[in-house]
Each structure stands twice: as structure tokens, then as C-alpha cells.
Amino acid sequence: MTYNPTYLSDFPIKTLRETPSYADTPGYQYLIRAGFVRPASAGIFTLLPFGMKVISKIETIVREEIEAIGGVEVLFPALLPKEPFETTGRWEEFGESMFKLRDRKLSDYLLAPTHEEMFTLLGQEMFHSYQDFPAILYQIQTKYRDELRPRAGLIRGREFIMKDSYSFDLDANGLDVSYQKHRQAYQKIFNRLGFDYVIVSAQSGAMGGSKSEEFFTVSPIGEDTFISTPSGFASNVEAFETYDGRPAIDPKTGELLIKDGDLAKNGEPITLHRGIELAHIFQLGQKYARAYNWTVQNQNSERITPTMGSYGIGISRILATFAELFHDEKGLIWSTALSPYDFQIIQAISNDKVKETSFEIVKQLAKRGYSFLIDDRAISAGVKFKDAELIGVPQTIVLGNLIKEHKIELKHRATGSIETLTLDQLYSKFLLAGS
Amino acid sequence: MTYNPTYLSDFPIKTLRETPSYADTPGYQYLIRAGFVRPASAGIFTLLPFGMKVISKIETIVREEIEAIGGVEVLFPALLPKEPFETTGRWEEFGESMFKLRDRKLSDYLLAPTHEEMFTLLGQEMFHSYQDFPAILYQIQTKYRDELRPRAGLIRGREFIMKDSYSFDLDANGLDVSYQKHRQAYQKIFNRLGFDYVIVSAQSGAMGGSKSEEFFTVSPIGEDTFISTPSGFASNVEAFETYDGRPAIDPKTGELLIKDGDLAKNGEPITLHRGIELAHIFQLGQKYARAYNWTVQNQNSERITPTMGSYGIGISRILATFAELFHDEKGLIWSTALSPYDFQIIQAISNDKVKETSFEIVKQLAKRGYSFLIDDRAISAGVKFKDAELIGVPQTIVLGNLIKEHKIELKHRATGSIETLTLDQLYSKFLLAGS
Numbered sequence: 001m002t003y004n005p006t007y008l009s010d011f012p013i014k015t016l017r018e019t020p021s022y023a024d025t026p027g028y029q030y031l032i033r034a035g036f037v038r039p040a041s042a043g044i045f046t047l048l049p050f051g052m053k054v055i056s057k058i059e060t061i062v063r064e065e066i067e068a069i070g071g072v073e074v075l076f077p078a079l080l081p082k083e084p085f086e087t088t089g090r091w092e093e094f095g096e097s098m099f100k101l102r103d104r105k106l107s108d109y110l111l112a113p114t115h116e117e118m119f120t121l122l123g124q125e126m127f128h129s130y131q132d133f134p135a136i137l138y139q140i141q142t143k144y145r146d147e148l149r150p151r152a153g154l155i156r157g158r159e160f161i162m163k164d165s166y167s168f169d170l171d172a173n174g175l176d177v178s179y180q181k182h183r184q185a186y187q188k189i190f191n192r193l194g195f196d197y198v199i200v201s202a203q204s205g206a207m208g209g210s211k212s213e214e215f216f217t218v219s220p221i222g223e224d225t226f227i228s229t230p231s232g233f234a235s236n237v238e239a240f241e242t243y244d245g246r247p248a249i250d251p252k253t254g255e256l257l258i259k260d261g262d263l264a265k266n267g268e269p270i271t272l273h274r275g276i277e278l279a280h281i282f283q284l285g286q287k288y289a290r291a292y293n294w295t296v297q298n299q300n301s302e303r304i305t306p307t308m309g310s311y312g313i314g315i316s317r318i319l320a321t322f323a324e325l326f327h328d329e330k331g332l333i334w335s336t337a338l339s340p341y342d343f344q345i346i347q348a349i350s351n352d353k354v355k356e357t358s359f360e361i362v363k364q365l366a367k368r369g370y371s372f373l374i375d376d377r378a379i380s381a382g383v384k385f386k387d388a389e390l391i392g393v394p395q396t397i398v399l400g401n402l403i404k405e406h407k408i409e410l411k412h413r414a415t416g417s418i419e420t421l422t423l424d425q426l427y428s429k430f431l432l433a434g435s
Numbered sequence: 436m437t438y439n440p441t442y443l444s445d446f447p448i449k450t451l452r453e454t455p456s457y458a459d460t461p462g463y464q465y466l467i468r469a470g471f472v473r474p475a476s477a478g479i480f481t482l483l484p485f486g487m488k489v490i491s492k493i494e495t496i497v498r499e500e501i502e503a504i505g506g507v508e509v510l511f512p513a514l515l516p517k518e519p520f521e522t523t524g525r526w527e528e529f530g531e532s533m534f535k536l537r538d539r540k541l542s543d544y545l546l547a548p549t550h551e552e553m554f555t556l557l558g559q560e561m562f563h564s565y566q567d568f569p570a571i572l573y574q575i576q577t578k579y580r581d582e583l584r585p586r587a588g589l590i591r592g593r594e595f596i597m598k599d600s601y602s603f604d605l606d607a608n609g610l611d612v613s614y615q616k617h618r619q620a621y622q623k624i625f626n627r628l629g630f631d632y633v634i635v636s637a638q639s640g641a642m643g644g645s646k647s648e649e650f651f652t653v654s655p656i657g658e659d660t661f662i663s664t665p666s667g668f669a670s671n672v673e674a675f676e677t678y679d680g681r682p683a684i685d686p687k688t689g690e691l692l693i694k695d696g697d698l699a700k701n702g703e704p705i706t707l708h709r710g711i712e713l714a715h716i717f718q719l720g721q722k723y724a725r726a727y728n729w730t731v732q733n734q735n736s737e738r739i740t741p742t743m744g745s746y747g748i749g750i751s752r753i754l755a756t757f758a759e760l761f762h763d764e765k766g767l768i769w770s771t772a773l774s775p776y777d778f779q780i781i782q783a784i785s786n787d788k789v790k791e792t793s794f795e796i797v798k799q800l801a802k803r804g805y806s807f808l809i810d811d812r813a814i815s816a817g818v819k820f821k822d823a824e825l826i827g828v829p830q831t832i833v834l835g836n837l838i839k840e841h842k843i844e845l846k847h848r849a850t851g852s853i854e855t856l857t858l859d860q861l862y863s864k865f866l867l868a869g870s
Contacts, residue, residue: 004502010505011507012507012561012562012567012570012572013561014560014561038557038560040511040512040515040516040553041512041514041515041516041544044512044514044515044516045512046509046510046511046512046553046557047509047510048509049507049508049509051510052508052509052510055510067439070445072446072447072484073484073487074481074482074483074484074487075481075482075486075487075490076475076481077475077476077479077480077481077594078513078577078594079476079479079534079546079579079593079594080475080476080479081475081476081479096539097539099514099536099538100536101534101535101536101546103534103581103593104531104532104581104583109476111514111536111546118475118481122473122481125449125473126447126448126449127447132447135447137447142513142577144514146538146539148539158514158538159512159513159514
């Protein structure tokens with residue numbers, strides 16, 4: 001939380017009036033135009049100052065909820081040697097989606113797409129007996145997947161930030177508990193972030209293991225299909241079982257072979273949805289522990305194989321998805337939870353009184369930890385209003401001619417509504433709010 | 436700042452009694468044994484929970500001081516396309532120390548060892564006229580160098596965390612100001628971290644540009660040599676000029692050709708020192724702006740080429756260097772600024788009174804933001820004392836038989852001194868301290 005306001009006259013940011021031709025979705029276009037991100041290469045992005053602030057807020061929420069269920073933070077390298085992935089077979093299994101390279105001594109390395117191998121090896125080193133279980137380790141880390149078709153900016157990128165956590169338990173019941181803890185933590189995270197979500201049955205693909213669910217949000221730019229039925233059942237395409245046993249998807253072409261109204265195995269008609277996958281939780285079971293012959297001592301002094309879960313949530317994808325879901329024809333519309341600032345102050349006219357009032361408002365409201373973006377640039381008020389709508393801070397305080405009467409306008413980005421308030425009314429509205 | 440104490444009985448950590456044979460320096464050995472880091476491959480490391488906490492503290496101090504001089508945070512990718520580095524010639528110039536790879540479409544990429552190219556290109560996009568200057572952008576980011584001989588753990592690693600900032604100015608005077616700001620910010624950072632340092636003249640090597648200085652700390656495991664003279668002049672080996680014009684170092688073998696008592700160009704006798712470079716500040720000048728034909732408009736509406744500086748500080752190297760500088764034969768000795776916890780509480784005996792007192796101490800002292808590591812494991816008090824000395828938290832509160840008299844022992848890690856205090860004395864000592 002910063003109490004130093006950001007003055008736009010002195011801040012490295014350029015908003016763009018024109019839509020960049022390379023940006024393929026509205027949210028991505030606005031993230032570029034409003035100065036949150038820039039592409040560095042296909043599917044590879046630079047976070048600009050506003051984007052960094054949103055990412056920090058997402059990370060804080062995720063950290064809080066994962067630590068609340070007992071998660072302990074570590075940080076694994078992105079550059080990893082081949083050997084642990086050879087043992088599990090994933091050096092080959094990931095195929096072309098894994099970035100591979102050689103060092104100067106011609107040893108094989110990879111840029112990790114996920115860290116099951118490394119967390120298992122760390123668990124094997126640290127957890128030797130039943131007293132060491134259960135445990136949850138997590139990291140917030142940069143991952144790499146060489147996607148064939150990067151798209152929608154940070155939604156399907158090749159370098160991206162993820163929180164991945166891993167649970168370690170002695171038996172299937174323990175794993176169920178750790179899995180449910182993560183499921184509930186993720187529900188809390190998405191509630192705090194302000195996302196509507198659907199929890200969808202999934203198969204675990206390259207991760208191995210048994211039970212698995214995905215958290216989807218519905219979006220017109222969605223790139224994955226999921227299926228729901230009237231009774232509330234939901235599944236991703238890979239895991240979906242049709243009434244007559246037909247496949248739901250052509251395994252070769254990826255073409256969808258089902259349509260709205262087809263029947264699910266339970267006899268209900270299905271509805272298809274173009275969603276975005278935001279998180280994925282897996283029961284890995286003993287697959288990885290077995291691969292490394294990891295056994296531990298149980299309470300009866302027997303050697304048993306531990307069982308694991310893996311739980312991922314896309315940090316940079318959440319930033320991008322929020323932009324896809326919450327915008328209008330003028331720009332982005334941030335929630336209080338994720339906005340880079342709580343307030344934008346527009347100095348619609350330029351004089352000492354306006355500057356002093358600006359300073360006074362920050363001083364008063366910073367007591368409650370609010371943060372401020374102040375547009376004090378020597379440009380027209382019209383451009384300032386346009387930029388404020390493009391950037392999308394939830395509330396704008398306009399300092400204009402009303403300042404002579406000690407009044408300001410409070411504009412709500414989401415609704416466009418405007419309140420005229422005295423300074424005292426402004427202070428009591430926000431200093432008392434929620435206290 | 437966490438107010439939840441860490442209970443060692445429930446924490447994923449294993450301390451080691453034996454010195455790992457692969458660890459080549461004492462600090463690195465202790466970081467392994469005390470559970471701060473683990474090697475994943477040659478020069479590539481995993482940060483364990485204690486290590487993560489220290490890194491977070493270093494990052495906070497660095498962020499505060501760089502933001503205090505106007506730095507704005509961004510985050511560039513580690514995986515970068517070849518083209519910007521071809522333009523500056525550094526695609527070839529870095530030689531084998533640059534990790535290179537190809538994506539699935541056979542395009543050339545690199546893992547960035549440093550980001551001058553990318554910051555220059557961002558500056559070129561955002562800063563068009565004199566009003567946009569000066570500016571400072573920075574990131575805390577993971578970097579890659581394929582060192583021929585990784586050594587001393589995180590001191591010379593192949594994947595490491597750095598803070599790098601870049602200044603943008605209109606002319607040489609502006610660059611001098613930005614350079615001095617960084618020089619002073621770095622002095623503040625090292626003072627807060629508790630490092631003795633020497634600022635050493637340097638040549639800028641692969642970065643290009645003119646003026647350059649390095650911040651060294653003196654250490655017996657140091658891997659770079661610097662030279663000082665009685666009048667306070669200090670230089671690194673590459674930049675050092677001998678009295679008679681002989682080279683100080685054999686350019687082919689890297690062998691040192693000077694010794695203590697040789698004369699510097701100013702006629703003074705020299706002293707050699709085996710230091711660790713912790714930070715490096717450069718005046719890049721116009722090299723990078725010129726490479727991209729970047730010009731901006733000055734106040735006279737003329738096109739001029741901006742001038743840049745680049746300022747790096749090794750975040751993970753600071754963790755490792757601290758361990759090399761501050762340890763004894765029992766283990767690590769953290770400062771208050773960097774310790775993963777403020778206090779370690781040892782439950783030397785196990786009963787309800789001890790558990791309650793432990794809880795009460797945390798509750799009282801957490802008011803001042805202190806953090807706690809509580810050793811509540813079902814093991815002997817002797818092992819707990821040994822582990823506390825190995826981990827190196829600055830102050831240990833021992834709860835033993837004295838607890839019947841409402842007394843505890845306060846042990847100072849650095850001096851080994853022990854104070855017997857009543858609980859009330861403990862609270863007033865730390866609740867009033869510095870208030």
C-alpha cells in the first residue's frame with residue numbers, strides 16, 4: 001500500500017488513442033491502450049507500472065488465502081535440468097510445448113511449464129515420516145509453455161506468472177482434505193477478485209492422477225469449451241461423456257463433435273459455453289512419489305508411498321481475464337480489489353487552489369490507506385476524462401470550477417453516475433466507510 | 436509482516452548436521468544446512484521458506500530506496516527474441532555466457548542476462564519530448580548467465596534475482612544527477628542491510644558507456660580482486676592503471692600481474708583485496724539510444740539523442756554474501772534487517788505453562804510487528820539450541836524451568852550473551868524499544 005500519490009505529469013506512461021492492430025481481443029486492446037502491458041514477442045509480455053500494481057494485488061490475495069490453509073512459500077528455478085523430467089517421462093510427453101535448451105557444456109535443460117517433479121523431490125528430501133505430513137508448499141513463479149497459437153495477450157501466453165501449490169499426504173483421505181482446502185481457498189480467491197466462476201470436472205492430461213476440476217469463467221473471448229446441464233453438472237470437453245459413448249471432441253483435429261441439446265450420460269440436455277480456465281486442481285495421487293521411489297514411515301513403522309495434489313492458478317491470466325470481462329466502449333472498469341489505484345483525481349482546471357485541494361484530499365483519505373492517481377498534466381480536461389475512462393480506476397474525483405464552493409464531483413466509472421459533494425461530505429463518505 | 440508465528444513442529448524444514456560435500460564456501464554450507472536454499476543444478480537454486488523470507492526483506496529495502504529516488508516498477512520477460520540484441524551487437528558479444536534457445540517455429544530466443552535493450556525500446560516508445568525526462572524505471576527480475584564456473588552458491592549462479600534500474604535523461608548533466616541519485620540510494624541500501632562496502636572504479640565491459648563504479652564488500656571467499664591505495668582511491672582490476680603502464684591482468688589467461696606494494700598511476704603503493712561485487716552502476720551514455728536511432732525533441736524543438744544509465748544490484752547474491760560475512764562455527768548470524776524472524780522461541784521443556792507463555796509472548800510482542808519462529812518440536816532441548824544457532828535468528832527466548840518464576844532467558848545470537856528476564860521486563864524491553 002503506497003501513500004505517495006502518482007502524479008501523471010511525472011509518470012512513465014503513454015495511453016494510446018488507436019487500437020493496436022496486433023491485439024486480437026477487446027480486453028487485451030484496452031490493456032495495451034491504457035498502458036498496463038506491452039508485447040515483447042509472440043505470447044511474451046512486459047508489465048508496465050499499472051499492470052505491475054494489479055499483479056501485486058492479485059498476488060497478495062492469492063498469498064493470503066493459500067497461507068490461510070497452511071501453504072508455505074518457496075521459489076523454484078525456471079531453468080531446470082532434464083533428468084527429473086526424464087524419470088517421469090515428461091521430458092518427451094510435453095512435446096513441442098516445452099522450451100528446451102542446452103548450456104555451454106551441452107547439457108540439456110528446460111524452461112519449466114510446471115513443477116511437480118521438483119516439489120516431489122523436495123518433499124522426498126524433507127518429509128521422512130508420518131509426523132512430517134500433511135504439508136502444503138507453494139510458489140508464485142514464472143512459467144513457460146511454447147504454445148502453438150499464443151492469443152488474447154496474457155490469456156494464452158508463452159511466459160506467464162502462476163501460483164502453483166502442492167499438497168503432501170499419507171493417504172487418499174488426507175489428499176481429499178488437502179484438495180477440498182484448496183477448492184475452498186480458490187472459491188474465496190475468486191470471490192475476492194470478483195469473478196463469477198463455474199467449477200468443471202476435468203481430466204488431468206499431462207499431470208497424471210485421478211480427480212481434477214477446473215475453475216472457469218464465462219467470456220465471449222473464451223478459448224476453452226465447457227459443458228453444463230440443468231442439474232448443475234459441469235465438465236470440460238476432454239472429460240465429458242456423451243449419452244451414446246460418442247467422443248465429444250475429435251482427438252486428431254480438436255474439432256468439437258457435440259452441440260447444444262445433445263444428451264449427457266445422465267440423460268440431461270447439454271449447453272456449451274466459450275469459457276476461460278483460471279485455475280486447475282488435481283489429485284495427482286502417488287504417480288510422482290512412485291516415479292522417484294519415495295516412501296515414508298507410517299505410524300506402524302511401515303514404508304508407504306505418499307500421495308500428492310497439485311493446484312494452479314494463473315496470476316497473469318487473471319489480470320487479462322478481468323480486462324476481457326470488465327470493460328465498456330470507453331475502456332477498462334476495475335474493481336476496488338484489483339484497481340491499480342483507489343481514486344483518480346482529475347485537475348480539470350489548473351490553479352493553486354486545485355493543487356492544494358488535491359494535496360489535502362490525498363492527505364485526508366490516505367489515513368484509510370487509499371491510493372491515488374493524480375492527473376496534473378498540462379493538457380485539456382477532455383483528454384484527462386478520456387484517459388480516466390480508459391484506465392478505469394473505480395472512482396474519479398474531479399476538481400473543477402466547483403472548487404470555489406469547496407465542492408468536487410465524484411464520478412463512478414462503472415455506472416458513469418456523478419455526485420456533487422462538499423469536501424467534508426467526501427471525507428465522511430470514505431473515512432467512515434466500512435470502519 | 437506476518438503476525439502468525441511459525442511452529443517448527445508443523446513447518447517443512449530439515450536442518451542438516453553434516454556439511455554437504457558439494458558446497459564450496461562456509462556461508463553456502465550454512466545456507467544449505469539451516470534450510471535456506473537447495474541446489475537444483477549447477478548454479479541454479481531453490482529458495483526454501485527461510486530463504487524466501489530473507490529475499491522478501493531484501494526486496495522491500497531495495498524497492499523503498501529506489502522508489503524514494505523516483506523509480507517506477509515494471510517487469511520485463513526473461514525470455515526475449517534475438518532481434519533487439521542483434522541491433523546492439525550483444526547477441527554475439529555475450530558469447531557462451533548467454534543462454535540461447537529456439538522455439539517450436541525455430542525462431543531464436545535468449546534468456547536475458549540484462550535488459551538494456553528492452554528498457555531502451557520501452558523508453559523510445561514512451562518518451563518523446565523533453566517533458567518526459569528525466570525518468571527512472573526498474574524491475575526485480577530473474578536473470579540468466581551461463582557462467583563457466585558457477586561457485587559459492589548464489590554468489591555466482593546461473594539463474595539469479597537482480598534489481599536493475601535504468602535512467603533516462605536529456606544530457607550528460609542530467610545523467611550525472613541520475614547516477615548520483617542511484618549511488619546514494621545504493622549507499623542507503625547497503626547501510627540498511629548492514630554491509631561494509633567499498634565503491635570501486637570500474638570499466639563497464641559488455642554494457643558499453645563511460646563512467647562506472649562497483650560496490651564491493653571484502654570477504655575471504657571473494658571472487659573478484661579490487662585495488663585500493665592509502666589516499667582512498669579504489670579500482671577494480673580491469674580498470675586499474677599501473678604506474679608504468681603494464682597491464683594489471685593478463686587479458687588471455689585472466690592471471691593477475693600485480694601484487695601488494697606495486698605502484699598505482701598516482702604513485703601510491705597498492706593493496707589487493709579477494710572482494711564480492713554486490714552492485715554495479717554505469718553511465719551508458721547514448722550507446723543504446725543510438726543503436727535504435729532514438730531521438731527526442733528538446734526545448735528548442737531540436738531532435739537530440741537521450742542518454743541512459745543502468746544500475747544493478749544482486750538480490751540473491753546479497754542473501755548469499757550475508758551468509759559468507761556473518762556466521763561463526765555454530766551457524767548463521769542474521770541482522771534484524773534481514774533475519775527471517777525477529778525472535779526464535781525455544782520450548783526447552785514441554786508443558787501447558789510453556790505453551791501458554793509462548794502464545795502470550797507472541798500476542799504481546801506482535802503488537803510491535805515482531806515475527807516469531809517457535810520451536811515446539813518433540814525433540815531434545817539440546818537439538819533445539821543447536822538448530823537455533825544454525826538458523827541464526829538474532830534473539831532467542833528460552834522457555835524452561837524458570838517459567839515457574841515467570842522468567843525467561845533471552846539469548847543473543849551474535850554475542851552468545853544470556854539475560855534472565857521476567858516476562859514484564861521482556862515486554863517493556865521490546866514494546867518500548869524505539870517507540
